[in-house]
Amino acid sequence: MTATTSTAPPRTPRRPHRSDRARQEARLGLWLCAPAILVLVAVVGYPILQAVWDSLFSYKLTNPDARHFVGLGNFLLVLSDPIWWQALGVTVLITVVTVAVELVLGFALALVMNNALGTLRPALRTAILIPYAIITVVSAFAFRFMFDLTSGFINVWLPFVPDDVDWFASFGTAMTVVALSEIWKTTPFISLLLLSGLAQVPGELQEAAKVDGATWWQRMRRVTIPNMKAAIMVALLFRTLDAFRIFDNIFIMTNGAAGTESVAFLAYRQTIQRLEIGIGSAVSVLLTIAVALIALMFVKGFKVNLAASTRAGR
Amino acid sequence: MNARTKVGWWVGGLLVVVYCMFPVAWILSLSLKAPSDLDNGSFLPSAVTWQNYELILTGSASELFLPALRNSVGICLIATAVAVVLAALCAYAVARLDFPGKAFVLGLSLAVSMFPVISIVTPLFNIWRAIGLFDTWAGLVIPYLSITLPLSIWTLTAFFREIPWEMEQAAQVDGATTAQAFRKVIVPLAGPGVATTAIIAFFLAWNDFVYGISLTSTEAARPVPAALAFFTGASQFEEPTGAISAAAVIVTIPVVVLVLLFQRQIVAGLTQGAVKG
Numbered sequence: 001m002t003a004t005t006s007t008a009p010p011r012t013p014r015r016p017h018r019s020d021r022a023r024q025e026a027r028l029g030l031w032l033c034a035p036a037i038l039v040l041v042a043v044v045g046y047p048i049l050q051a052v053w054d055s056l057f058s059y060k061l062t063n064p065d066a067r068h069f070v071g072l073g074n075f076l077l078v079l080s081d082p083i084w085w086q087a088l089g090v091t092v093l094i095t096v097v098t099v100a101v102e103l104v105l106g107f108a109l110a111l112v113m114n115n116a117l118g119t120l121r122p123a124l125r126t127a128i129l130i131p132y133a134i135i136t137v138v139s140a141f142a143f144r145f146m147f148d149l150t151s152g153f154i155n156v157w158l159p160f161v162p163d164d165v166d167w168f169a170s171f172g173t174a175m176t177v178v179a180l181s182e183i184w185k186t187t188p189f190i191s192l193l194l195l196s197g198l199a200q201v202p203g204e205l206q207e208a209a210k211v212d213g214a215t216w217w218q219r220m221r222r223v224t225i226p227n228m229k230a231a232i233m234v235a236l237l238f239r240t241l242d243a244f245r246i247f248d249n250i251f252i253m254t255n256g257a258a259g260t261e262s263v264a265f266l267a268y269r270q271t272i273q274r275l276e277i278g279i280g281s282a283v284s285v286l287l288t289i290a291v292a293l294i295a296l297m298f299v300k301g302f303k304v305n306l307a308a309s310t311r312a313g314r
Numbered sequence: 315m316n317a318r319t320k321v322g323w324w325v326g327g328l329l330v331v332v333y334c335m336f337p338v339a340w341i342l343s344l345s346l347k348a349p350s351d352l353d354n355g356s357f358l359p360s361a362v363t364w365q366n367y368e369l370i371l372t373g374s375a376s377e378l379f380l381p382a383l384r385n386s387v388g389i390c391l392i393a394t395a396v397a398v399v400l401a402a403l404c405a406y407a408v409a410r411l412d413f414p415g416k417a418f419v420l421g422l423s424l425a426v427s428m429f430p431v432i433s434i435v436t437p438l439f440n441i442w443r444a445i446g447l448f449d450t451w452a453g454l455v456i457p458y459l460s461i462t463l464p465l466s467i468w469t470l471t472a473f474f475r476e477i478p479w480e481m482e483q484a485a486q487v488d489g490a491t492t493a494q495a496f497r498k499v500i501v502p503l504a505g506p507g508v509a510t511t512a513i514i515a516f517f518l519a520w521n522d523f524v525y526g527i528s529l530t531s532t533e534a535a536r537p538v539p540a541a542l543a544f545f546t547g548a549s550q551f552e553e554p555t556g557a558i559s560a561a562a563v564i565v566t567i568p569v570v571v572l573v574l575l576f577q578r579q580i581v582a583g584l585t586q587g588a589v590k591g
Contacts, residue, residue: 032403043460050441054436112327128330129577135520142338192585241428267436
């Protein structure tokens with residue numbers, strides 16, 4: 001818009017003319033965005049309203065004629081059931097554990113990539129994209145077969161594990177394998193975000209700290225990490241919300257057995273397998289609320305300013 | 315940097331490569347094992363065999379795998395193409411024009427991309443059965459847009475903000491027509507961003523499991539990830555491990571090829587879309 005700046009200073013009689021053009025530009029902008037926004041609203045907004053509506057009814061597909069209004073009855077039913085709290089506990093546990101491990105591991109990967117030299121650098125960038133791009137279901141199968149009693153080799157490799165240990169038979173071990181698969185698949189994403197954060201740390205600051213005699217650890221804690229706080233928080237936000245809807249790994253590895261059912265899996269089982277539309281919708285709505293609360297917590301509590309990071313990129 | 319630290323970073327780099335390739339190498343090795351070899355307790359097969367690939371490409375499992383492969387490719391390509399076209403219009407407006415509601419557009423697409431997919435599945439399952447979209451391509455393309463569209467808007471906006479749009483006017487001043495300026499200046503500048511966005515959107519659609527398993531029931535529309543969960547062994551006492559592994563390798567190949575060809579752009583797209591927005 002160089003034309004407007006080169007004209008006379010603001011508050012000239014020309015102003016209405018300019019706002020005319022601005023209005024035209026605004027209209028074009030809205031028209032260009034309209035199709036995408038309409039599709040998003042239709043594809044996501046409408047179903048979620050339908051889910052809220054369905055959650056207020058006792059409604060089974062096996063007996064559709066018996067559908068009747070129960071108000072918040074489904075929510076009371078779900079919230080008073082230990083199965084819900086078990087699923088929520090599993091989901092929170094897997095989210096906290098995987099995101100914590102991924103953050104540390106992802107940071108290490110980012111450091112290695114940042115310091116890798118010459119030919120290794122593009123090779124690393126290619127390698128790190130492989131887990132990201134692989135289908136979650138495929139990675140779930142790979143880890144399941146690895147730990148499986150018949151096809152696996154982990155029991156043979158690990159000296160302190162007896163050969164007949166069934167990893168998927170008990171809660172702790174099954175969760176460990178689920179978490180491993182989740183961590184393997186998603187750490188590269190975090191590490192790429194952290195790598196771009198590392199690149200934004202001013203080099204002069206590092207040099208200055210070095211000249212002042214700061215150790216590697218001091219530079220890390222006082223210079224590097226504070227300067228990439230924004231990247232860390234964005235990575236945390238993305239991954240936390242992603243981990244909270246974990247489904248694929250659990251479906252493939254345990255199918256919810258050994259108490260490993262997550263909230264998303266519970267919603268799936270109620271709706272698709274048991275055809276309990278009312279209860280399934282209630283679980284879905286509760287999951288949505290939980291995700292919204294987590295996002296709110298990050299944005300308000302930890303002051304992750306996504307709009308600011310948007311503007312930082314111009 | 316002294317020699318010892320140099321060696322240290324090299325070792326670290328090699329460890330990263332091993333970390334990334336380990337499960338992939340394992341599933342590849344598994345796909346080359348004969349059924350009798352599956353329980354050998356070793357990482358590598360004692361003898362390489364192609365029989366798992368024969369099973370899924372021409373044998374008894376091919377009725378399950380080949381339609382699923384066709385569905386996955388078709389549905390994901392359509393969902394990607396539609397998303398990229400809609401997102402390109404939208405991202406152009408957000409990146410270049412001044413209008414109220416820009417923040418809303420970006421905020422909405424961010425909110426949708428963080429949305430738990432399973433929450434949309436519950437109502438869609440019911441609606442799709444009522445209006446006949448259950449177990450059809452369209453019945454998957456539409457919900458896939460909820461995955462591919464927000465990401466495309468977000469990533470393309472980041473790419474379009476980096477484009478020096480003044481070059482379009484410059485070309486026109488130099489005598490190019492509007493069409494020429496678009497074709498010779500804007501397309502080469504915007505092309506890589508659009509291609510990268512399409513690849514990332516395709517990865518996301520290709521990865522979907524929740525919609526695939528919930529909104530299909532036959533090979534009419536069931537995509538590969540969902541089909542893998544339905545593989546059965548030759549007899550009910552036999553695990554379909556080999557067939558699943560071979561199918562997993564086949565659906566991983568296109569992903570690896572895309573990554574090898576476009577790694578630099580994909581990294582830029584992923585991090586711009588997320589960090590810079």
